[in-house]
Amino acid sequence: MASTGIRIGGLGGQGVILSGIILGKAASIFDGKNATLIQAFGPEARGSACSAQVTIADAPVAYPYVQNPDVLVVMSSDAYTQFIPTLKADGLLLYEEELVTPKDLPPGVKAYGIPATRIAEELGRRLVLNIVMVGFFAGVTGVVSLVAAEKALLSSVPKGTESLNLNAFRRGYEHGRSLVGAA
Amino acid sequence: MTADPKGVLTGVHFLDGDHAACEGALAAGCRFVSGYPITPSTEVVERFAQRIPMVGGVFIQMEDELAASITMLGAVWGGKKVMTVTSGPGLSLMMEHLGLAYITEAPCVFIDVQRGGPSTGLPTLPAQADMMQVKWGSHGDYEIIALVPDSPQECFDLTIKAFNLAEQWRVPVFLMMDEVVGHMTERVVIPEASAIEITERRWTKKAPGEYRPFDACADGVPAMAKAGDGHRIHVTGLTHDERGWPALTPKSQDKLIRRLTNKIRDNADALADIREDQCEGADVIVVSYGITSRVASSAVLQARAQGLKVGHARLVVAWPFPTTRIAYLATQCRAMVVPELNLGQMVHEVSRAVAGKVPVRLVDHAGGTVHDPKVILDCILGAAR
Numbered sequence: 001m002a003s004t005g006i007r008i009g010g011l012g013g014q015g016v017i018l019s020g021i022i023l024g025k026a027a028s029i030f031d032g033k034n035a036t037l038i039q040a041f042g043p044e045a046r047g048s049a050c051s052a053q054v055t056i057a058d059a060p061v062a063y064p065y066v067q068n069p070d071v072l073v074v075m076s077s078d079a080y081t082q083f084i085p086t087l088k089a090d091g092l093l094l095y096e097e098e099l100v101t102p103k104d105l106p107p108g109v110k111a112y113g114i115p116a117t118r119i120a121e122e123l124g125r126r127l128v129l130n131i132v133m134v135g136f137f138a139g140v141t142g143v144v145s146l147v148a149a150e151k152a153l154l155s156s157v158p159k160g161t162e163s164l165n166l167n168a169f170r171r172g173y174e175h176g177r178s179l180v181g182a183a
Numbered sequence: 184m185t186a187d188p189k190g191v192l193t194g195v196h197f198l199d200g201d202h203a204a205c206e207g208a209l210a211a212g213c214r215f216v217s218g219y220p221i222t223p224s225t226e227v228v229e230r231f232a233q234r235i236p237m238v239g240g241v242f243i244q245m246e247d248e249l250a251a252s253i254t255m256l257g258a259v260w261g262g263k264k265v266m267t268v269t270s271g272p273g274l275s276l277m278m279e280h281l282g283l284a285y286i287t288e289a290p291c292v293f294i295d296v297q298r299g300g301p302s303t304g305l306p307t308l309p310a311q312a313d314m315m316q317v318k319w320g321s322h323g324d325y326e327i328i329a330l331v332p333d334s335p336q337e338c339f340d341l342t343i344k345a346f347n348l349a350e351q352w353r354v355p356v357f358l359m360m361d362e363v364v365g366h367m368t369e370r371v372v373i374p375e376a377s378a379i380e381i382t383e384r385r386w387t388k389k390a391p392g393e394y395r396p397f398d399a400c401a402d403g404v405p406a407m408a409k410a411g412d413g414h415r416i417h418v419t420g421l422t423h424d425e426r427g428w429p430a431l432t433p434k435s436q437d438k439l440i441r442r443l444t445n446k447i448r449d450n451a452d453a454l455a456d457i458r459e460d461q462c463e464g465a466d467v468i469v470v471s472y473g474i475t476s477r478v479a480s481s482a483v484l485q486a487r488a489q490g491l492k493v494g495h496a497r498l499v500v501a502w503p504f505p506t507t508r509i510a511y512l513a514t515q516c517r518a519m520v521v522p523e524l525n526l527g528q529m530v531h532e533v534s535r536a537v538a539g540k541v542p543v544r545l546v547d548h549a550g551g552t553v554h555d556p557k558v559i560l561d562c563i564l565g566a567a568r
Contacts, residue, residue, distance in 0.1 A: 028369065036367060036369050038368075061369075062481045063478050063553075064474075064553075152197075
């Protein structure tokens with residue numbers, strides 16, 4: 001039975017938890033799989049280390065934590081340093097390439113970067129960098145389907161911001177598809 | 184009867200346990216919550232405060248937990264289905280009013296989202312260390328019901344069950360969550376209102392002149408009067424007679440306290456809810472509850488993969504403790520393993536029920552996170568030898 005452990009790390013205010021919610025919702029409500037989200041954050045509302053752990057599986061999820069993720073998504077340098085040792089030996093790293101420099105990358109790890117903040121700024125709001133990352137995740141991994149991810153996205157963002165978020169998602173998705181050589 | 188559609192958010196949601204418990208309360212007909220927000224339970228009251236104006240009801244943020252729990256009891260006699268929500272430090276303050284709720288037979292629900300203690304302990308991190316406090320923390324002899332969910336879906340389902348049991352038995356009912364279950368997000372299916380069974384308050388059919396507020400029906404539970412219908416009631420924390428008036432004698436104490444405790448003790452087997460998985464013919468049975476049951480099930484699967492016969496019994500109802508069933512399971516295995524996020528609480532109840540028939544091994548944990556499944560696995564392997 002397939003199971004994918006995902007760790008998303010960044011700073012409070014970047015939308016780390018929302019990214020996890022969108023992925024979990026896409027898998028568990030719209031793709032018909034099971035998903036469990038665990039969140040960890042410091043006492044500060046903004047700027048402290050923040051991370052989400054998402055398990056997406058065909059079978060119900062028993063142990064809810066992700067000790068050694070299959071996929072690590074990082075939006076801050078600190079998150080990279082903290083979580084890279086936990087990534088599986090043949091794991092996948094997705095990173096915000098202008099915020100994170102993947103130093104001493106373990107040899108078996110595949111890594112893909114995206115200038116998510118720059119793309120978000122081009123779209124008019126830096127705030128949607130997390131949605132660019134969600135699209136990037138969907139594009140590179142295929143762990144959540146495009147249709148499910150877009151439905152989950154639209155049901156999770158504030159009214160009036162749908163087209164901005166959808167554009168952010170699609171830019172990330174297309175960037176991801178092009179890096180893995182998909183048509 | 185079935186649920187009032189106004190409180191039922193029918194659909195498929197991706198919710199954490201705290202939010203799901205709030206939706207369970209609204210679906211169950213809870214229309215009054217007084218609380219003093221505390222991590223990791225805050226999201227329950229936060230959502231209730233946001234939702235209740237649309238549903239029709241009251242949320243009051245009180246000045247502290249004593250005020251929250253006593254205000255809740257006032258609303259019971261005003262006719263509402265009620266709840267308060269807290270975590271360990273607040274629960275300690277509420278112990279006084281737990282006793283008052285019990286002796287006045289006020290149907291009410293306490294949600295306790297457990298965090299590491301004692302005192303302020305670990306505000307944002309899990310434990311299961313209030314399990315004995317809810318049973319023994321208030322003074323005097325008393326019995327409560329405590330339900331222990333292990334997922335957001337169960338937070339929804341068991342909150343409804345908690346309200347129904349509170350009305351059926353007129354006792355305080357606890358939903359014993361923990362920080363992980365409270366903040367863990369999963370799919371939660373909320374059915375149509377017409378598919379949710381609700382226990383209505385037991386209202387008296389007696390005329391005002393004939394009604395005695397603590398005159399029990401055959402099952403030991405008295406009916407309540409609707410405020411404003413003309414019945415005269417007297418409610419006191421003192422030992423009282425059927426009229427509710429103080430009756431401070433050994434005889435009335437014996438009569439009242441035995442009736443109150445027997446409501447639960449005589450029905451302990453019927454109240455038991457244990458989810459058993461391959462317990463028949465098992466060499467080792469793991470007894471667990473709450474979030475730890477999910478960690479334990481991971482260890483159980485690994486042990487079975489190594490060829491061991493391992494059963495898993497999950498307590499959905501922790502109090503009253505299912506003594507009869509655990510005693511039976513002890514005759515079916517060679518050892519029991521009890522993992523819990525404390526340094527040994529429910530394991531004492533398991534040992535009492537097992538009564539020396541087989542060894543009982545505790546896998547303890549001081550809290551702050553969940554067990555590493557490997558530690559539980561090692562204990563299972565050791566017990567199987």
